[in-house]
Amino acid sequence: MTRLLLRGGMVIDPANHSAGQQRDLAVCDGRIVDLVLGEVSEQGFDQVIDVSGCVVMAGGIDMHTHIGGGKVNLARLLMAEDHRDGGNPIKRPTNPLELDSCGGCTPGTLAIGYRYIEMGYTAAFEPAMVPSNARHTHMEMGDVPILDHGAYVMLGNDELFLQLLAEGGPDCRNFAQLRDYTAWTLHASKAMGVKVVNAGGISAFKFNQRKLDVNERHVHWQVT
Numbered sequence: 001m002t003r004l005l006l007r008g009g010m011v012i013d014p015a016n017h018s019a020g021q022q023r024d025l026a027v028c029d030g031r032i033v034d035l036v037l038g039e040v041s042e043q044g045f046d047q048v049i050d051v052s053g054c055v056v057m058a059g060g061i062d063m064h065t066h067i068g069g070g071k072v073n074l075a076r077l078l079m080a081e082d083h084r085d086g087g088n089p090i091k092r093p094t095n096p097l098e099l100d101s102c103g104g105c106t107p108g109t110l111a112i113g114y115r116y117i118e119m120g121y122t123a124a125f126e127p128a129m130v131p132s133n134a135r136h137t138h139m140e141m142g143d144v145p146i147l148d149h150g151a152y153v154m155l156g157n158d159e160l161f162l163q164l165l166a167e168g169g170p171d172c173r174n175f176a177q178l179r180d181y182t183a184w185t186l187h188a189s190k191a192m193g194v195k196v197v198n199a200g201g202i203s204a205f206k207f208n209q210r211k212l213d214v215n216e217r218h219v220h221w222q223v224t
Helices: 070-078 080-084 109-118 131-142 159-168 175-189 201-206
Strands: 003-013 018-028 031-037 047-050 055-057 060-062 121-129 148-154 193-195
Touching: 018 055, 070 080, 070 131, 109 121, 121 131, 121 193, 131 148, 131 175, 148 175, 159 175, 175 193
Parallel strands: 003 047, 003 055, 060 121, 121 148, 148 193
Antiparallel strands: 003 018, 018 031
8 A cells, every 4th residue: 555645735626625725635545535734744654745835636627629630730731840940949858758749839749748747637638530530530649648538529510410410301300310320420439529510611611601600501411
């Protein structure tokens, strides 16, 4: 059994009514087992870390961030100088455990993990994974160090989904088919959820519809 004491940190813990109070935090085998106000004895702890002046809180979760997939790599291609210039403007790491990466506006996979951890995040989710690009998106996120990750699959402009909507009509006669297609896409792409944004708008743009009202029909699929 390994016991760790974090001494003197400013604990942010709304569930226990702590809004920056200075507290000692005890951890046993990776789990918080005690939250004590004031002094506690250091005896019985395998390691004591002085975190005075530091904020102690649960890791942040970014529910919407672009860290993998086609649009990230397109941005990297459009901003080649961001990677070509290497350590400019971001300096090379001094941490011996940190591998070189590059990119400021469009960081590489390694830099994404390092910068998120520096900000206190432990998980981040890519909200715009295209089903046909899912394998590459997962492989790219898998190269991000330390950070837990997941993705939402895009269906709002999926051509087969729009076709099924059109065939079902206003009363959605093929609801079961739509449901099954959505479930299959979630499973096949290993997504954690479905992302719908500007539904039908991107598809309509391909048919030269440059401006759409919410009740205006898609010129091809005739859905709104």
